[in-house]
Amino acid sequence: MTNPEIVARPRTHAAVPPRHRGALYVNRAERRIFEGDCEFLRSPHHRAAIGTYLSDLLRPHGLDLKEDLLAAGTGHSYGEMGAALIGSIVGPDEPVDLLVMAFAAPDVRPGRATATYLSHVCPGNPQSFAICDQGVAAAYTGLRLVREYVGSGGCRRALLLIVEQATLHYEAKGPAAVPARHAGVALLCTGQPTPGGAGRLGAVRVHTQVGPEQVPGLLAGLAGAATLVTGTGLDPADVPADARPAPAGQPLTGAWWELAGGQPMVLADYDPTLRYLCTATFGAEP
Template sequence: MFTSGAPGAATGPARLVAAHARVFAETSPTALDPALRPFLADLVRPYGNALREDLLEEGVGHSFGEMAEAMLPSIVGPDEPVDLLVLAFAMHDLRLGRATACYLSDRCSGRPMAFAVCDQGSGAAFTALRLTEAYLGSGECSRALVFIVEQSALHYELQEPAPVPDRHTAVALRLEQEGRRLGLRQHTGVDAQRVPGLLRSSLAGNDAPVIASARLAEVAPGVATVVADAGQPYTGIWWELAQGGHEGPVVLADYEPAHGLLCISTVDQLTLARPAPAVA
């Protein structure tokens, strides 16, 4: 068993050096796994949620592990060992009962320390970056990967509405000790009424274009330069980052109302390849 504690004292910033995004149009073999139905039935029974038999029969959905593994060659080479791998998601993985971050570590050059960040909605990606920055800034590791993933199949009915993605999407971010600076702030306990003022205060003196989620643009109109696709509630702003097209720094901002999280990150815009087309 491997265990790890908090990183040491920071000696420098983490820096974003590459970002790639991809839509996965095909379904995953995991969606047809006969073990999926009884697993989900046991999972939702205490809460009285009905299973979506139509989705189970059609085999709809995708595995985070398969999506991220397919993107590994596009973000890091076989001779470039990685020290840290973090998986960030909001909706649960289609492949239940597996430690997907550890699975990815086994398939990544360097077999990095790996963990996942979840249960924070859209704030999970920012928390993953903040933790990654702490490890890289401490000097204890020199290269890290952050995968932000969402899949569009929820195989049971919800008692309360929640955003479900339109597409299976993954974004891979590569961070190192050398590269373009990554600045990150997270504000907690923020209700919707406070968002516009706090956001404008945080952006004071920063003329960089703002890539915002549809949620944030709704509660703070007029702030966003680019509004991410509402159909990609967890990867949308990161998809826009990976597309490139802006010169100089850009601000990424998101608001997670369920947790009162206002998250802001400023990065130098990268010269990136366009996202890979959807895989049929």
């Protein structure tokens, strides 16, 4: 059986005007809070299986399963969240060529290849993959990859899903920012602008090995004429006074939640554990 995540599919696309080649535009953005918990964990059989799986993983590290959370079916599945976002941002007659899912908090359904599943439910059955283990940088890395694919000319529509679910069924061994709510942001990207979108993507940077003392200097002068939106990983004392803070409690989706409002802006976030400082500029002139 062919794996839809890695197979290359030749496609026929409309010609891209020369002045837009290599450019990326966020033409639609959707955001959503997911109330309640996922359908998957309503099954006692599934909860028992996940409990066994997690217990086996936790035991060598001396960590305990939070059995009360699991018994209550608390948590959400990125498959269910992603499918809902897909349904809200693309129509059945709008095939997508590439789907990238970015996440940091673990999924509650580890046995499913979620990116492959989302390719199956997305119009166009796109090539798909997931990015994780990069903290807040996951979404920025996803955006850089989307631009490379679209800029190559072999991809017309790309969908970036940024998702975080708010339940960790065990105590983290190290510092970890657990989301306050299940939330997701979807960005539909193309190589040509559309009225009402977030505009052209400018610079996207992931600075590595950045200590807290270096953050203010790297952020100075970032916004210019655009609004600077700062994620929850940044200390308010380190950012310009006129910056707009992202919603509290959403370490991955917070800054991107503001982008879904459609206003040209600069997003910035910091991962103090991995020491990544990430920035992305939207709304640059075509």
